[in-house]
Amino acid sequence: MEKVNREFYNRNSLLVAKELLGKYLVHVVGGEELICKLVEVEAYMGPEDKAAHSYGGRRTERVEVMYGPAGYAYVYIIYGMYYCLNVVVEREGLPQAVLIRGAEPIKGLEEMSKLRFKKEYKELKKREVINLTSGPGKLCSALNIDKTCNGADLCGENLYILEGEKEPFEIGASARVNIDYAEEYREKPWRFFIKDNPFVSKGLNKKIK
DNA sequence: CTACGGATTTTCT
DNA sequence: GAAAATCCGTAGT
Numbered sequence: 001m002e003k004v005n006r007e008f009y010n011r012n013s014l015l016v017a018k019e020l021l022g023k024y025l026v027h028v029v030g031g032e033e034l035i036c037k038l039v040e041v042e043a044y045m046g047p048e049d050k051a052a053h054s055y056g057g058r059r060t061e062r063v064e065v066m067y068g069p070a071g072y073a074y075v076y077i078i079y080g081m082y083y084c085l086n087v088v089v090e091r092e093g094l095p096q097a098v099l100i101r102g103a104e105p106i107k108g109l110e111e112m113s114k115l116r117f118k119k120e121y122k123e124l125k126k127r128e129v130i131n132l133t134s135g136p137g138k139l140c141s142a143l144n145i146d147k148t149c150n151g152a153d154l155c156g157e158n159l160y161i162l163e164g165e166k167e168p169f170e171i172g173a174s175a176r177v178n179i180d181y182a183e184e185y186r187e188k189p190w191r192f193f194i195k196d197n198p199f200v201s202k203g204l205n206k207k208i209k
Numbered sequence: 210c211t212a213c214g215g216a217t218t219t220t221c222t
Numbered sequence: 223g224a225a226a227a228t229c230c231g232t233a234g235t
Contacts, residue, residue: 058221061220076219076220079218079219080218081216081217
């Protein structure tokens, strides 16, 4: 399977977000490949987007990596306890990113289970299986993604994205999650997901029209 | 299955 | 000092 190249990332966040669905996220941990299929993402559009960390061109230590070239990881701590993984997109100087919100475990299930619940995969309850990677903080825990991954080169050997299978699927769109502060950008349909996939974090019921 | 509140600490004002 | 791109347990329907 082919690795996604830098040109893919060097485009508009909305475009990249949609095309990331169905691709495989890989993190090599202790020599083993942990692999998940991306099923839910959100586009953050940079300076114009009131929901983005880089809104208004804000440039702090935390968001610095978004100002660099495309194809690098932006990892930050949320609510003091969880990590969120983003893919930096667009050209250098234009700070856009795609938040990875949900994924389906493909390979390395035992290791993911231990990282997240400290249990064997077969010991997991149904609810726990779904909770392995069905949220931004959850998938970082299962894939052992933390602050040390901030700035990682996605065109490198440790953390990267593969093209994935060419199976067709339907894409859903909705408003982004937990950005009530973003005023007129709150309702923008910039969250994308694979319809009917159980590892999508929310919106399986009423929110989808 | 939905709703709510608490946990916990980095980041920025 | 307040907010934050979240998660989990508990209680209720």
